Amino acid sequence: KEIDHLDDHCRRYLALCRFALVASADASGRVDVTPRGGPPGFISVLDERTLAIPDATGNRRLDTFRNVIQTGRAGLLLLLPGRGQTLRVNGRACVSTDASLLASLTAVGKPPRAALVVAVEEVFTHCPKAFVRSGLWDPASWPEPGEMPSPAAMLRDHVGDPAFTLEQAEQAMVDSVTIRLA
Incomplete structure (x- = not known):
């Protein structure tokens, strides 16, 4: 094998x-x-x-x-x-x-x-x-978006800076795949 x-x-x-x-x-x-x-x-x-x-x-x-x-x-x-x-x-x-x-x-x-x-x-x-x-490839087994933790909220909470807002975390995630992807 x-x-x-x-x-x-x-x-x-x-x-x-x-x-x-x-x-x-x-x-x-x-x-x-x-x-x-x-x-x-x-x-x-x-x-x-x-x-x-x-x-x-x-x-x-x-x-x-x-x-x-x-x-x-x-x-x-x-x-x-x-x-x-x-x-x-x-x-x-x-x-x-x-x-x-x-x-x-x-x-x-x-x-x-x-x-x-x-x-x-x-x-x-x-x-x-x-x-x-x-069931990884079976869409019927996938969690609904509302069931999943918010990636932006996770980022904000893991950074641990009270000045880092949810909106800033969301924008950072958008920028990560739009501006810095290439």
Whole structure:
């Protein structure tokens, strides 16, 4: 079930992939999982044992890069919309600022400032049972908007500054996906 390279099946999956979860841990073992997304194929296959993920504009947190610099390891869970089968990739990792590599990673509209490069050690598909159990792709199982906590209220409360209003939090969230997305 496990292989140590990106075969044709994996390459086809990556060409369709538009969302990945990247797991890493720092030297003390503190774990972080962060989402990465882009158009289909935003993750570039450099060769049968190496892939690169552009660091697109996001929340300006550097947790993954910091962890990878400390430990040199990363794990990926790659998802396709509406599909339960996932692809998992684990391996050695590094942060690259190589200009020629970055120039080739323009799937998100422009070359990134850095990329996560993963040297594949282990690749395997993961069964869809969790997706089936959770109903993740079934719109009928999704919570109603009123059931969910307000993301803006969560941001305001987590910032913990009484001067930071709900309106400012809402505007910050709008700006995050309209002004700072590209």
